[in-house]
Amino acid sequence: MTSDKNSNLSLFFEPRSIAVFGSMREPQGEGLTVIRNMLNFGFAGSIYPISRSATQASGLKAYPTVNDVDGPIDLAIVVTPPTTVLPIIDECGQKGIKAAIVATEGFAETGRDGATLQRHLVETARRYGMRLLGPNTLGVLSTDYGLVTAPYSMGHNKPPSGGITYCSQTGFLTFGVHPVKDIGYPISKICDFGNKCDVNELDLLPYLADDPSTNVICMHLEDIKNGQRFIEVARQAVARKPVLILKPGRTEAGARAASSHTGSLAGDDQVHENAFRQAGVIRLRTWREFWDIPKALSLQPLPKGNRIAIVTATGGAGVMLSDAAAEFGLVPATFAAATRSQLGKLSPRLGNNPVDVGPMMSVREFPFSVYEDVVPAILSDPNVDCLTAVCHLGPPILKVFTGLAPLISKIGKPVTVLGYGIDLPEMQESVRQMESMGLPTYLDLETSVKALGVSAAYSRIRARMEEDAR
C-alpha cells in the first residue's frame, strides 16, 4: 500500500507528460504562464495544453480535452475557476491520469461551500485512484526535471539543483515568494501542500525518505493530520535523513491565527513538541532558520560531536558567535597540545578558541593566506568536531577557499562560513560561489553556528537511533 502510494507520488515530481488546464489567453493567462514557466525551466517531458478555444499555446499544440491526447498522461495541472475543477478531475480520471495538482483557490479555505466542493473533488479522484495535491497551492518545483507548476510568472528563476526538499502549508514558504534563485539554495524539490485535501506530510515523509536526490527534508506544517501515524513515518524518515519542521502556533496568538488560516484545531503546542521529540524531528522556530539551516546539513557531512572551533578575522564576531554556539548546544573545542604548538609557531597569540587571525592578517603580504594555514590545522585536531570561519567576502577569500574546499571535504568535518563586507551585491555573489564549492555561507551571524548546532543535534539523534536498533 505504502509503495503504491509512493509510486503515485513520483508522478507529481517526475512526470514524463503533463496536461495543463487554465486560461491560454496571452500574455497573463494562468495556463499559459504555467506552460511558459516549464519551458523556461527546461522541462524535458511532454506538455499538453488543454483548451476548448485555443489551438496552440506557447508554440505547443493544444487539445480540446485530455481524451484527444494520444498516449498516457502522468500529471494534470489545473488552474481554472473553482466550478470547472470537478468536471476536469472527472475527465482526467477517465483518461487514466493518476495525479493532479489543483492550483485553483476558492475551496475549503473560503468556508462551508468551498469545503463541500473540495470534498466532492476528493471523492471523485479516489474513484479513479487519483492522488490530488491542493487545492489552493503553487504545486511543485523539481530542479532535476525542470518542473514548476506555479501560475505566477517565474521567469528563469530556477534555483540551483541540490539536496534540500522543502514542503510547506503556505505558498509564503515556497518558491513563489522567495528569491530562491538569487539566494542560491541547493534544492531538489519544493511542494506546496495547499489545503492538503489528499496529499500531505504522511505521504511526503516516506516518499522523500526514499528519494535519492533529497538529503534534507524541511517542512512547514500548520497542522498535523494524524499524530500517531506522523510519529511513525517521521521516525522512519529521520532514521535515513534529517527532518526539520517549522510548526507555528507556539503561542496562543499564533495557534489562534493558524486555526483561522487553515481551519485546523488550535491544539496544545506541547503535544507537537512531544511528537517531534519522539520522532527525532528537529523543530525550527523562525523564517530564517527554515531557509538557511538546511543548506549546512545538505552540503556538509554530520559532525561526530558538538565541539566547535571558530576562526575569525574579527574578535568581536568571535565573542558573539560563542554566545550563539552555546545557546544552540555547541561547546568551544579545547585544542590538542599539538595544534596549540602548531598555531603558536604561526603567531604566539594564537591557540585560544575563538582563533582571532585578524592581527596576523595585518602583518602578512597576502592577508587571506592565514586561513590556508589555520583552517586545516584546526579542523584536523581530534578535539574539534566542526568549524565556523568568519571572513571578508570577495575575490581573495574565494581564491583561498577554492584551494581549501577539497582539503575540508577530505577531513570530513562540517564547516560553515560567516561572511561580511561592504558591497552587498559582491557579498551575495561570493555566497553563491562559496556554496558552489559546497561551503554553506551565511550573512546572518547567529545562523552560521546555529546550522552546526542543528547538524550536531541530528548527529546525536541518529547515533541514539542506531544504538536503540542494536
Next chain:
Amino acid sequence: MTSDKNSNLSLFFEPRSIAVFGSMREPQGEGLTVIRNMLNFGFAGSIYPISRSATQASGLKAYPTVNDVDGPIDLAIVVTPPTTVLPIIDECGQKGIKAAIVATEGFAETGRDGATLQRHLVETARRYGMRLLGPNTLGVLSTDYGLVTAPYSMGHNKPPSGGITYCSQTGFLTFGVHPVKDIGYPISKICDFGNKCDVNELDLLPYLADDPSTNVICMHLEDIKNGQRFIEVARQAVARKPVLILKPGRTEAGARAASSHTGSLAGDDQVHENAFRQAGVIRLRTWREFWDIPKALSLQPLPKGNRIAIVTATGGAGVMLSDAAAEFGLVPATFAAATRSQLGKLSPRLGNNPVDVGPMMSVREFPFSVYEDVVPAILSDPNVDCLTAVCHLGPPILKVFTGLAPLISKIGKPVTVLGYGIDLPEMQESVRQMESMGLPTYLDLETSVKALGVSAAYSRIRARMEEDAR
C-alpha cells in the same frame, strides 16, 4: 565638567579641520585612504595631510608637521606604526589639538608592552587636555558632515543620513564590514570605541542624548567600565531617546571569549541584566537586531500600547508573525465594532486579526489597492497601537505606499512592512524606496514585528519614567 567633556566630544563628530597622519604613498597608503574617503563622502572642512616626505596628497597640500599649519585644528587622525604614535600625540598636544582618533593597532589588545604604550598615550593626551578615541579603531562616521575616518577604502559607500547613532566596541559592528549604504539604514553617526583607552560609553551616552540629529542610540559593548556611573548616564539618555544595547557574554563561553578579546573581566551576566533594567536600556541579543531594530524606532513614532494589527497578503505569514509578536510582548488587537463592519463591507471574510487580504487581492483588477482601503481603516481603530503590513515588493506596492505614507504619518501610529518577492535586487531596491518614505521595511519575518515590540517596550519605559518624575 560634563559639558566641557561634551564640547570636546563634538570635535570628533563635527570637526571643521582635520590633520591626517599616515602613509601618503599611492594608492594604498593608509593616510591617503583616509583622505580619499573623506573627499568621496563630501567632507566640507579643511583636511591637512601631515607628511615628512610628501608635498601633496590627493591634490591637497601636505605639511611636514602640524605646527606648519596656520590656524587651529579640531581633530587629528593617526594611522601610523605604533611606535610613532606617542610623539605624534605630543606634537598635536603642542599645537593645541583637543581630539585625536588613533586608528593604529598594536596597543593593549596585543599584550603587556602594548598596554604600557597605550597608558603613555593617555597620560600624554591628558597633559594637553586632549581626548583620545581608540586606539585600534575605525574611528567615526558622521553622515551630515561627510566625515569618515576608516583607513580602509570606503568608495562612495556613504549611508543615507538619518537619526540612528551606532557605537561599537568592535569594528565588526560598524561601517567597515557591513553594507550600510546598500542596506540603506538612516544613520547620523557611527563610532568604533576600539580599545576604549579614553572615550567610552560614559562619554557618548550624554553626548548623544544631547545631540539633536540622533534619535536612537544603539551600542555594542563587550565590557562596561563603571557600573554605577553607567546606570546614571544611561538612565538620563533613556529619558530622552531609546538606548538599545547589544552586550555579548550572555553565556559562559561568550563571556570567556569577550574576556580574551578585550582583556575585560568576565563578569556575571546577571549584573548587566540588572544594570540595563535599572537604566531603562533595552538589551538586544543578535547581530540582526542590532542592525534592523533601530530603524523602526528612528523612522516611526512610538506606539501608545502593545496591541498589534497584522495585514497580510499571505495567511501563512500572519500565523508566523502572530507567534513572533507574542514572543516580543505584543498582543493581537481586537478590532472595534465599527472597524469590523467597515472591513466586512469590503469582504465578508475580513475582520479577524491577522487580516488576510490575499483572497480579496485575487479578485480585484488592481490587487494592491486593497492596502489603500484596509491599512488606514485598521490603523485608525482606537484598539490598534501599531501595524505590520506584509506585501509583495515591487513597483505596484511602492505606488500604493507613496499614497499611504502621508496618511500613516498623520495617524501617528508606528507601521513596519515585511516584504517578500522572487527578485532579490528588486526587493532590496523596494526596501530602500519604502524607507525613503519613512516606512521601515524588513526582509526578515520575525524582525518586522520584533521592532514594534521594542518600540512598545521603550514606550512603556518612558511612560513609567515620566510617572516617576511627577
